[in-house]
Amino acid sequence: MLKGRLANQETSSIPPTAKMLILSFVPVFLGLGFLQIVLGAWLVTVGFTAEQAGLLIAAQGIAVVLTSIPLGIISDVYGRKQLLVLGNLAGAAALLVFALTTNFLYLISASVALGFAEGAAVTTWNALLADLTDNSNRNRVFSLSFIMINVTTGIGLVLPGAFPALQSLTGLTNYTLHRQTLLILGLASFISPLMFYILLRNHRETHNPERRWSGLTNKGTLAKLGFVASTIGFGAGFIIPLVGAWFYYRFNVSDSYSGPILAFSNILIGFSAYASPRLATKFGQMRAIILVTGSSMLFMLSMAFIPIFALAAGVS
Numbered sequence: 001m002l003k004g005r006l007a008n009q010e011t012s013s014i015p016p017t018a019k020m021l022i023l024s025f026v027p028v029f030l031g032l033g034f035l036q037i038v039l040g041a042w043l044v045t046v047g048f049t050a051e052q053a054g055l056l057i058a059a060q061g062i063a064v065v066l067t068s069i070p071l072g073i074i075s076d077v078y079g080r081k082q083l084l085v086l087g088n089l090a091g092a093a094a095l096l097v098f099a100l101t102t103n104f105l106y107l108i109s110a111s112v113a114l115g116f117a118e119g120a121a122v123t124t125w126n127a128l129l130a131d132l133t134d135n136s137n138r139n140r141v142f143s144l145s146f147i148m149i150n151v152t153t154g155i156g157l158v159l160p161g162a163f164p165a166l167q168s169l170t171g172l173t174n175y176t177l178h179r180q181t182l183l184i185l186g187l188a189s190f191i192s193p194l195m196f197y198i199l200l201r202n203h204r205e206t207h208n209p210e211r212r213w214s215g216l217t218n219k220g221t222l223a224k225l226g227f228v229a230s231t232i233g234f235g236a237g238f239i240i241p242l243v244g245a246w247f248y249y250r251f252n253v254s255d256s257y258s259g260p261i262l263a264f265s266n267i268l269i270g271f272s273a274y275a276s277p278r279l280a281t282k283f284g285q286m287r288a289i290i291l292v293t294g295s296s297m298l299f300m301l302s303m304a305f306i307p308i309f310a311l312a313a314g315v316s
Contacts, residue, residue: 017199018132018141024195025145026152028088031095031185032114033156037262038098041244041255042160042178050245052104056111063115064122071116072123080124081200087120088193095189099182131205151267156185158263160255174254243303251309 043053075083090113097110126142133141163177172180244258283291306312 014137014141014144015132017203018129019144020199021128021132021196022141022145022148024192024199025148026192027185027188027190028091028095028192029149029152030156031092031182031189033153033263034159034181034185035095035098035156036153037157037160037244037255037259038178038182040262041248041258044245044248045254046102046175048104050249053245056107059108059111060115060118063112064118067116067119068122071119075120075123075127079205080128081196081203081205083120084124084128084200085193085196087117087124088196089190090114090120091117092186092189092193095182096186099179099186128200128203128205131203154263154265154267156263158260160259161257161263164256174256246303247309247312251312253309 039053039056043056044050071083071087094110094113094117097106097113101107125145129141129145130138159181160178163174166172166177167174243262244255247253247258247261248255303312
């Protein structure tokens with residue numbers, strides 16, 4: 001019996017390559033987390049309008065939508081690892097653009113490149129992790145990936161909370177600290193595509209150069225799910241990225257405070273992966289989804305009417 005338990009533990013452990021791939025994404029998501037608070041809360045304090053910040057966020061989202069399907073087809077035909085490396089190189093370069101210029105047209109282009117990078121990651125990342133795992137450890141690997149993304153993004157969000165202390169210690173301005181942090185994180189993000197190349201250079205994947213797109217199946221179900229997901233995404237996409245700007249305009253709170261608050265929220269989302277299987281077991285998958293999604297909508301809606309920053313931060 002002991003041998004059987006040890007065998008089960010070995011088969012259910014996370015493969016080293018999958019674990020290293022997940023950890024290799026850390027530099028990128030640190031940069032994306034910090035960029036999220038820069039776009040949502042800091043730019044409006046240095047001369048950008050909320051409309052410009054919203055356009056930068058929207059450009060990235062639209063690019064993801066437009067590129068995901070064609071990139072998915074390309075990854076199936078030509079392979080996933082090359083697309084993952086190329087997408088992350090584009091993402092790292094785009095992060096660096098935000099560190100080097102405040103020209104709005106250049107930043108729009110960088111946002112589109114970030115959308116391309118996200119589209120490349122969406123179409124390749126989970127598929128590669130699935131290739132590296134089996135039924136005994138796949139859930140653990142995907143949970144670790146989800147936790148890493150949200151916790152690392154949260155750490156990026158929390159960085160502005162240290163800026164007031166750094167200003168006192170170094171004498172640097174808040175503007176300089178933001179630009180230098182963007183530069184460091186942008187340069188560090190090139191580590192990710194390099195690690196992906198090293199880890200996947202000998203990975204053999206199956207792809208079919210003769211494949212052609214055969215169209216969509218189950219169009220009715222896809223349309224229903226797409227409608228629900230798009231309505232939720234529209235509301236969340238309108239509110240969540242600009243929560244920091246809302247705190248600034250509503251309560252005159254800078255990203256030194258809103259960043260750590262949003263970071264705490266993001267980290268909680270990451271660790272909620274541990275609770276979601278229990279909710280699904282207790283209430284059923286569909287009821288659990290409705291319960292969680294419905295309550296989050298109430299919290300988002302209530303933010304518009306809360307007059308006190310502490311309460312608004314509590315529901316964010």
